[in-house]
Amino acid sequence: MRCLLLAWACACMPSIATAQGALTDPVPGASVVAQEYLTEAKRVIDAAAQPAPHWNGPRNGPRAASGKRIAVVAEDLRNGGILGVVDGVLEAVKVIDxxxxxxxxxxxxxxxxxxxxNALASRPDGLIIVGGDARALLPALQQFxxxxxxIVGWHVAAHAGPVPGTPVAMNVSTDPLEVARVTALAAIAQSGGHAGVVIFTDSSYRIAQDKADAMAAVVRACSGCTLLEVRDVAISRxxxxxxxxxxxxxAGYGKxxxxxxxxNDIYFDYTAPVLTQAxxxxxxxxxxxxxxxxxxxxxRIRTGTFxxxxxxxxxNLHGWQLVDEMNRLFAGERVTGYVFPVHLVTADNIAVDGGNHLLYDPANGYRDIYRRIWQRP
Structure with missing residues (x-):
């Protein structure tokens, strides 16, 4: 991916790209550069908002191992993302038995x-970690x-794939930096390049801090936008x-x-009611x-509430992928390293790809593909 030269900011930030497209190099001249950046930002988010692409993940692999016992350690089942992944794991293990x-x-x-x-004491054949930080948990993971x-995990490191220096063979995730950049670009595009931004993060997680840093970089690169503050709030609190x-x-920033x-969406669960009350x-x-x-x-998106x-x-797909990656490890094979493309959900596309059920569940046939890989009906 090309580096976007932000002439008006005199800095080169990491590439702003999705699997669907990347920002192009702007031309000199502050006002022209700002307008071209805004135009290209709109193009990128429009691409990210398209329906789920055809399946471009694995289509071959080992048949299902039989009779395996899996321990799933969840960071916090009150978190909708973590709960959704665990639900996907449970759906997949019913198929793989x-x-x-x-x-x-x-x-x-x-x-x-x-x-x-406790998970180790249950004598599992495999461990799935959902949320958390693999490096912070390293002493315990080494015992496994x-x-x-x-061991495989979801959102346990800043990047998808094997986690260096740990026994985690695969961290399942979309690209967190692209997720962050697309989010910030959407704010810039929706504001016409005049957003006053507060970013919420949880610095106790490396992946969260990296996402916040990426969003902040995009906002700072917008000449008409203002980064008011990056606020550190523990997700668990x-x-x-x-x-x-x-x-x-x-009170501090007003209009x-x-x-x-x-x-993470969970912050807005407790922000929206306060905004309504105010x-x-x-x-x-x-x-x-x-x-x-x-x-x-x-x-909130469907009802237009902030x-x-x-x-x-x-x-749910990530839950199935975790099970498939684990099955490959049981067979002595390498993990796939598959990374699903970034997808932006808005009011315009919320009705497709599972949106009517209040989740993003790509309509690309992934369940049937994994069944065929595992040779399960």
Whole structure:
């Protein structure tokens, strides 16, 4: 991907691209550059908002291993993204005929290692981690590795694929930086290049901080936009902290705050009610999320309640992919490393690809493809 030379910012930021397209190099001249950047931003988000592409993932692989026991350690099942992935895992293991035991850390740091210890004590054949940070959990994960228990995860590192320096053979994810950039570009395009932005993140997770940094870089590159603040709020405490945080930001920035960007939809579950109580019109505050496409986010987008977009992950598909990657490890094969393209959900496309069921579930036949790979009816 080409580096977008931001002439008006005198800086070169990482590529702004999706699997569908990339921004082109602007021409000299501040006003022309700004307009071309806005035009190209609209092109990129329009491409990201297209219906799910045809399946371009694996079509071949080992048949299903039989009788496997899988431990699933979830960071916090209150998080819609994590819950959606776990639901996908449960759907897939019914087809592949494995047994699963779920351990929920509840978003509590002191429970993460305990849940992993409990999972190890259950004597699983494989471990799936959903959420969390693989490097922070490394001491506990090494105990699985010493027993030759394969590990795959979802959103456990900043990039998809094997996690270097850990026994995690595959981190299933879309490209988090592209998710973040498309989200920020959507805010710029929807504002006509005049967004006043607050970004919400949770710095205790590397993937969250990287997404926030990527969104901030895109906003700073917009000559007519203002990055008001990057606010660090623990996801696990969002219900407790977001109402007061929202009121404080409204008091501090007033009408200058026009757009809220977040690394996860859950922040907006507790922001929207405060905005309503404060009498803020739906059109006066625009919320966009860089993941994960929760039911509540789909409802807000559908009803036009502040949120206009979410870069939704194919959570159920990712659950199936986790099971397939694990099956490959059981067979002594390498993981696929497959990364699904970024997809922007808006009011214009929310009715397709599972949107009527309040989730992003690509209509590309992935279930039937995995069944054929596993040789399961």
């Amino acid at each position: 494995w047994n699963v035991k779920i351990f929920d850390s509840g978003g509590m740091p002191d429970l993460r290692l305990k849940m992993l210890a 590795a010493t027993r030759n228990i394969p 969002s219900q407790e902290l977001m109402p007061g945080t929202t009121r404080a930001l409204l 200058r705050w026009t757009h809220a960007l977040a690394i 009498g803020i019109p739906n059109t006066a505050m625009v919320m966009l999320s860089a993941g994960d496409g929760s039911e509540s986010a789909f409802l 949120q206009t977009a979410t870069v939704a992950e194919p959570l």
